[in-house]
Amino acid sequence: MKVLIVGSGGREHAIAWKVAQSPKVDKIYCAPGNAGIEEYAECVAIGAMEFDRLAAFAKEHAVDLTVIGMDDPLVGGIVDIFEAQGLRVFGPRRNAAILEGSKAFSKDLMKKYGIPTAAYESFTDADAALDYLETAGFPIVLKADGLALGKGVLICNTLDEAKAGVKEIMLDKKFGSAGNCMVIEEFLTGREVSVLTFVDGKTVRPMTSAQDHKRAGDGDTGLNTGGMGTFSPSPFYTKEIDEYCQRAIFQPTVDAMASEERPFSGIIFFGLMLTEDGPKVLEYNARFGDPEAQVVLPRMKTDIIDVFEACIDGTLDQIHLEFEDNAAVCVVLASDGYPVHYEKGIRIDGLENFKGKDGYYVFHAGTAKKDGCIVTNGGRVLGVTAKGQDLKNARANAYEAVGWVSFANKYYRHDIGKAIDEA
Ligand code: AMP
Ligand code: GLY
Numbered sequence: 001m002k003v004l005i006v007g008s009g010g011r012e013h014a015i016a017w018k019v020a021q022s023p024k025v026d027k028i029y030c031a032p033g034n035a036g037i038e039e040y041a042e043c044v045a046i047g048a049m050e051f052d053r054l055a056a057f058a059k060e061h062a063v064d065l066t067v068i069g070m071d072d073p074l075v076g077g078i079v080d081i082f083e084a085q086g087l088r089v090f091g092p093r094r095n096a097a098i099l100e101g102s103k104a105f106s107k108d109l110m111k112k113y114g115i116p117t118a119a120y121e122s123f124t125d126a127d128a129a130l131d132y133l134e135t136a137g138f139p140i141v142l143k144a145d146g147l148a149l150g151k152g153v154l155i156c157n158t159l160d161e162a163k164a165g166v167k168e169i170m171l172d173k174k175f176g177s178a179g180n181c182m183v184i185e186e187f188l189t190g191r192e193v194s195v196l197t198f199v200d201g202k203t204v205r206p207m208t209s210a211q212d213h214k215r216a217g218d219g220d221t222g223l224n225t226g227g228m229g230t231f232s233p234s235p236f237y238t239k240e241i242d243e244y245c246q247r248a249i250f251q252p253t254v255d256a257m258a259s260e261e262r263p264f265s266g267i268i269f270f271g272l273m274l275t276e277d278g279p280k281v282l283e284y285n286a287r288f289g290d291p292e293a294q295v296v297l298p299r300m301k302t303d304i305i306d307v308f309e310a311c312i313d314g315t316l317d318q319i320h321l322e323f324e325d326n327a328a329v330c331v332v333l334a335s336d337g338y339p340v341h342y343e344k345g346i347r348i349d350g351l352e353n354f355k356g357k358d359g360y361y362v363f364h365a366g367t368a369k370k371d372g373c374i375v376t377n378g379g380r381v382l383g384v385t386a387k388g389q390d391l392k393n394a395r396a397n398a399y400e401a402v403g404w405v406s407f408a409n410k411y412y413r414h415d416i417g418k419a420i421d422e423a
Contacts, residue, residue, distance in 0.1 A: 001305070002027040004058055005041065006048050006078070007069030008034050010332075010365035010383040011290035015069055015304075016040045017361070018297045022305040029061065035374050036364025036382075048073045051081040058087050065090065067308060071147055074266075074286050075101035090308040092286050096257055096264040100286040103143045103183045110281060113256040115249055117281040118273075120185035126170040132184060133162045139187040144169045146178030150214070150226050151339075155187065190275040191419070192282065193234045194292050197250055197270065198307050200316035201263035204250045205307075208299055208323040209237040210292040211419070216339060218415045225339045226380055229416030231329045231391055232295035235423035236274055245272065245279055253284070265311050294363050294383045295328040329398040329417045330385040332365070336409040338379035346376045346407050353404035359387040360401050376407055391420040 003019050005012050013036050019025055020040040033043030046053045048070050058066055068074050068091035077094035098105050104122040123129040142165045144152030152175045156162035169179040196207045210232040216222035257264040269285035301322040310316045335342035354362045366378015384401050388394030395417040
C-alpha cells in the first residue's frame, strides 16, 4: 500500500521509520518532509496546511492511507476535507481535534464528566481575568486557549507577573487569536508523564509512557521549548497509576467525546501530573508528541499500519498493542540560542555513524539539503535516540551517540533522564 505522512519534524521522521517497517507498505510519501525523512519517503513540496493540494496529491497518486502528524492541520480540519473526498486518513476530525485546539473546551469537558484536572476559570474578557487574579493564590497558571506552539502557558509567581501575562495573551495578542480566550488554573506539583493512546471512537489503547523535558537548560532552567529530550518508560508511572488512569481518565475522556457527538479517532496524548491527590490532566494533545514519538515508536512491536487501520475502522478492541520490555532515551540536538535566536544553514557531520547500528536512531527535525550536504534548518535539529535494557543503559547509549554527530552551534541538555536516578 501507499502511505502519505503530513508533517516535517522529528516526530514525522519517527512515524516514517515505523511505517517503513510494515511489510504491507511499498511506498511512502511525506509532505513536506525533511532531509532525514527522504531515507524512507519521497518528500513532496506541499505545505501541511494546503489541504486541497494534499488531497489532490493523495488522489492522483492513489494513496491508500494518509497519516497526519501535526496539530495545526488537525485542528484546521484536514481530516474532514480528506474524508469528504473519500480518502482514508488517520487522525481526529475538526470537531474532535478541538480537544487540543481549545483549552477552554477541554477544561469544560473534564469538569462536565468529572475527569481529574486542575481547578480553573475561563475568560474572554481581560478585565474580568484581571479582577479574578486579585483574589487568586500564587503561583498560578495562565493558558492561551488556542494553539501557540507549546508556548502559550505562563506560570506566574506574583500578581504583577500574572497581570503582565494577561496583558500579553489577551491584549497584546502575543499568541495571536489563540489569546482571544484564556484559562487561569490552579498550579499543580508532582511528576509529569506523557501517555499517548490510540483511540477508535470508543476503545482506547495506551502506548508505553514517556517523559518530556520542556525547558531549554539543564536542571529545568531557561525558556520553554517544544521539548529537549524524552525517556520511555517513566518509572513513576506504575501499574497501579496506569490502572487508575485507564479507569478515571482515558476511557472517560473517550466516552465524553462520544457523548458530545465528537467521536475521537486517532491519538489522544494525555499530559498528566502525578500529584499527591492522584494523577490529573494537564493537557490533551490530538497527535503523537514530539519528541515523545522518538522514544515510544522505536519500542513498539505491533505493526503500526494495523493500528492506524483499526482506529479508522473502529476495530481497535481487536488489536493487541505490544511494546518491547526495554527503555529508550532521546536527546534533542538544537541550535545554540534556541528557542530565541539561532543560526541556520550550518553543515552537519557524522550522520553516517548511525548506519547499521541497531537500537540507535537519528531523527531529523530541522534539517535541509544544501550543495549535497545536510545542514541545520531550525531550532531543534536532530533527535538522537538509543535503546537499552533499562533507562540507565539507554541514557548512556544516547549520550554516547550524541558525540557521533557534530555541527558548529550544537547545543543539548546534559540531564535528559536524570530523574530516573531518583526512581
Ligand atoms: P501544557 O501546554 O498545558 O502542557 O503546559 C506546558 C507545561 O506547563 C506543562 O508541561 C507543565 O510543565 C506546565 N503546566 C501546565 N499546566 C500546569 C499546572 N496546572 N500546574 C503546573 N504546571 C503546569
Ligand atoms: N513534547 C510535547 C508535545 O509534543 O506537545
